[in-house]
Amino acid sequence: MMHAFKQGRNCVTSRTPYGCDRLYLTSDGKPSFVIRNLADGRQHKLTHDTKEIIDTLGRAGGGVKGHYRKQKDEQVLIVSGEQAKTEVVREIFDLHYNQHWGGKRIADLLNRRGILSPTGKGWSQRQVESIYENPIYCGVALGQRISQGIYYRRGEQHPEAVDLDAKTLANCHVAPKQHRPPAEWLWQEQPLMKGFLPEPLVTKARQEIENVLLERWQRRNDPTCQKRSTNKHKDSPxxxxxxxxxxxxxxxxxxxxxxxxxxxxxxxxxxxxxxxxxxxxxxxxxxxxxxxxxxxxxxxxxxxxxxxxxxxxxxxxxxxRPSTDASRRQLAEAQRERDAIAKRVQLIFQTFDDADLADAKPVLKGLNAQARALEHRIAELTRALEIVxxxxxxxxxxxxxxxxxxxxxxxxxxxxxxxxxxxxxxxxxxxxxxxxxxxxxxxxxxxxxxxxxxxxxxxxxxxxxxxxxxxxxxxxxxxxxxxxxxxxxxxxxxxxxxxxxxxxxxxxxxxxxx
Incomplete structure (x- = not known):
């Protein structure tokens, strides 16, 4: 994938930005067709010159199922998309960087006009901010800011090993996010997006976007900065x-x-x-x-x-109140089932190596779910018995x-x-x-x-x-x-x-x- 990025055969932007399309080219650089994402989850396959609809891919609400899959010999570039959406993006940039409007004020303006967001609903403050903080509209795509590799992640010359303990690999649904340093960020020029915004606005916006992204990374990696607690209301008034x-x-x-x-x-x-x-x-x-x-x-x-x-x-x-004898029998049975699951999980961790633990991940996930349900049941029975x-x-x-x-x-x-x-x-x-x-x-x-x-x-x-x-x-x-x-x-x-x-x-x- 890194080799494809460097050769320009693939774009570092995994999702097509709002108001943009993806232009696919043949191996010799000739335009082939355009893929446009719709708000309901479908895709339109368009001609690259007249933008006539060739085919409709996927189904409404079906996610990425049925979407077009890029071939290895194809190249892809980000281009400006539907005219109405491109005008919305240009207005957002003008209101923010020239008139100093905030995301909430811009969202209110768009909602009053009846303009739908990328998800087909009303605009929120964060959705507007994600647009005027995206450098793709300034003619450059930014990627490789976050890594979620399980065993390896992309490197400049070769894949880099990811150090995750076996317990994390066995229990986490997805690998934890790791924010890469700015030196490892991948900037990719998009020549067909150069004229998307007027030149004075491009220079001003790109400089501010880079400063915002750099300050955000520094804040996340500052050891003296207070981290957000998973319990947001632990000491809240x-x-x-x-x-x-x-x-x-x-x-x-x-x-x-x-x-x-x-x-x-x-x-x-x-x-x-x-x-x-x-x-x-x-x-x-x-x-x-x-x-x-x-x-x-x-x-x-x-x-x-x-x-x-x-x-x-x-x-x-x-x-x-329920019968105490029946509640005690149910409590004892739930405790036996919980202890049996705990012994089974402990045996798996003691006998399996890293490769076997990765294969046993679905089984461990199911056992953890059963254990949580039993703990909840035991707590309810215990509370009922303590009342007596x-x-x-x-x-x-x-x-x-x-x-x-x-x-x-x-x-x-x-x-x-x-x-x-x-x-x-x-x-x-x-x-x-x-x-x-x-x-x-x-x-x-x-x-x-x-x-x-x-x-x-x-x-x-x-x-x-x-x-x-x-x-x-x-x-x-x-x-x-x-x-x-x-x-x-x-x-x-x-x-x-x-x-x-x-x-x-x-x-x-x-x-x-x-």
Missing amino acids: YILTGLLFAAQDGEDLSGVMCGNEKHRKRYYRHRKGNANYRKGSILNRLIPAEALEKAVVALMREVPLDAPMLRDRVLQAITD DVDSTPEELADRVIERLSGLDAQLVNLPAATLRNVLKAFVERVEVDMETKNATVTLRLPPWALHSGDLAMCLAPSSASSTGHETHPGHDVSGRGLVIHLTHADCRYLHKAGCTTVPPCYDCRRRAA
């Missing part, structure tokens, strides 16, 4: 993440900081306010985070003791629940955000907010650990930031479903303070019957 949804379409809301540098505040917003951005849409409206979080926490501290018929609900739930207290009557258990919840108010005062978010996941079933009126509806439930015979402090401590707690007390996970008793629903209405129209409005919580 947005305690309603995963619980807050929009009433219009049921999509979840995410946390965001807005405002100038001196007056930044926390809000929740709809994800479509970023993707498929459209100015003036209801989904762009922001929900003040602090006011809503205080309202939900206050509701959680008040409702459990005030909920009607709480004692009767607890007694009914304890009476209707053979030394107490159902009435005593109900009294214990009420007594325990009475002390919940004092324990929530100084909890860190990570633990408080974990407790909310146990008490709050769902928070649904109307993006137009900003009124929220809260559904509360009684978590299963409230019936547990252990100490409440042990139930509140484990969180995503405390792996030791999860390993030591897996049955106390406050996010576990187990036995759930619904308490009530409540309305949190978005109202202005009486007699004031200038300050931000606050939430005034009002309960209503379930």
